[in-house]
Amino acid sequence: MITPPTTRSDGTVVSFRQASKSYGTGPGAVHALDNIDVDIRQGEFTAIMGPSGSGKSTFMNVAAGLDDVSSGGVFVDGQPLHTMDDTARTLLRRRRIGFIFQSFNLVPTLTVTENITLPFRLAGQQITQDEQHWIDHLVRVLGLTERTGHKPAELSGGQQQRVAIARALAARPAIIFADEPTGNLDTRSSGEVLRLMRSAATEYGQTIAMVSHDPIAASYADRVLVLADGRIVADHGRLDAQQISGLLLTAEGVVA
Numbered sequence: 650m651i652t653p654p655t656t657r658s659d660g661t662v663v664s665f666r667q668a669s670k671s672y673g674t675g676p677g678a679v680h681a682l683d684n685i686d687v688d689i690r691q692g693e694f695t696a697i698m699g700p701s702g703s704g705k706s707t708f709m710n711v712a713a714g715l716d717d718v719s720s721g722g723v724f725v726d727g728q729p730l731h732t733m734d735d736t737a738r739t740l741l742r743r744r745r746i747g748f749i750f751q752s753f754n755l756v757p758t759l760t761v762t763e764n765i766t767l768p769f770r771l772a773g774q775q776i777t778q779d780e781q782h783w784i785d786h787l788v789r790v791l792g793l794t795e796r797t798g799h800k801p802a803e804l805s806g807g808q809q810q811r812v813a814i815a816r817a818l819a820a821r822p823a824i825i826f827a828d829e830p831t832g833n834l835d836t837r838s839s840g841e842v843l844r845l846m847r848s849a850a851t852e853y854g855q856t857i858a859m860v861s862h863d864p865i866a867a868s869y870a871d872r873v874l875v876l877a878d879g880r881i882v883a884d885h886g887r888l889d890a891q892q893i894s895g896l897l898l899t900a901e902g903v904v905a
């Protein structure tokens with residue numbers, strides 16, 4: 650029996666309850682997620698780490714409603730993803746979930762402003778005055794004021810990722826999933842992007858879950874979850890990069 654959905658009133662944004670995801674059956678089955686129980690709380694910046702094949706992408710895809718669990722439950726914003734049909738999940742994703750990708754995923758033919766407001770247009774939503782103030786504020790703090798009329802190809806990688814951050818924050822989603830957000834950036838731009846994500850959590854209470862292989866990136870997070878063989882093998886508060894490297898080496902040992 651799956652524990653009833655948690656609600657936002659207890660500060661939980663994502664809950665996994667005995668959640669498993671398997672590919673195939675019988676002895677050859679792969680348990681990409683194996684009986685996961687975890688809560689991600691409001692305003693928390695969580696890094697999800699682990700060796701290759703440990704289940705990080707599956708964890709994120711399941712939490713974002715892009716993939717289904719084989720058993721157990723996943724709740725987002727108090728809503729049970731595992732009992733919703735595809736249409737309901739797509740709507741929830743559009744309204745309540747933001748994404749930041751390694752490859753930025755901006756629309757090349759649209760300007761910075763048009764990219765940032767695209768989620769509203771896709772959802773058929775008019776931008777209210779309050780939302781417009783929030784977007785203007787984001788454009789300012791993300792250092793994009795001079796770039797609003799530019800197309801992505803006219804921007805550096807770091808600037809493109811800042812546009813993607815603005816786009817993700819614009820709709821004030823319940824959670825932002827970031828998949829290796831600094832994977833295509835140099836050290837300086839990576840630091841900039843991570844500091845911006847850090848301050849989005851601290852200053853705006855934005856919940857962020859970031860998949861990363863990089864201990865330095867994860868050192869910006871409030872919490873470090875380490876997966877190995879589809880299980881959570883470590884769950885810590887803020888750590889420095891060296892401590893995180895140590896955790897990862899231990900997790901590799903679990904897999905070996």
Ligand SMILES: Nc1ncnc2c1ncn2[C@@H]1O[C@H](COP(=O)(O)OP(=O)(O)OP(=O)(O)O)[C@@H](O)[C@H]1O
Pocket residue numbers: 672679680681699700701702703704705706707708
């Ligand atoms: N569609 C699929 N069919 C079969 N097996 C799959 C499928 N997707 C993932 N897997 C398996 O599930 C396990 C977890 O995969 P997942 O992609 O979640 O790992 P990961 O930690 O994100 O890996 P990486 O760091 O290499 O991206 C792996 O053993 C993978 O081979």
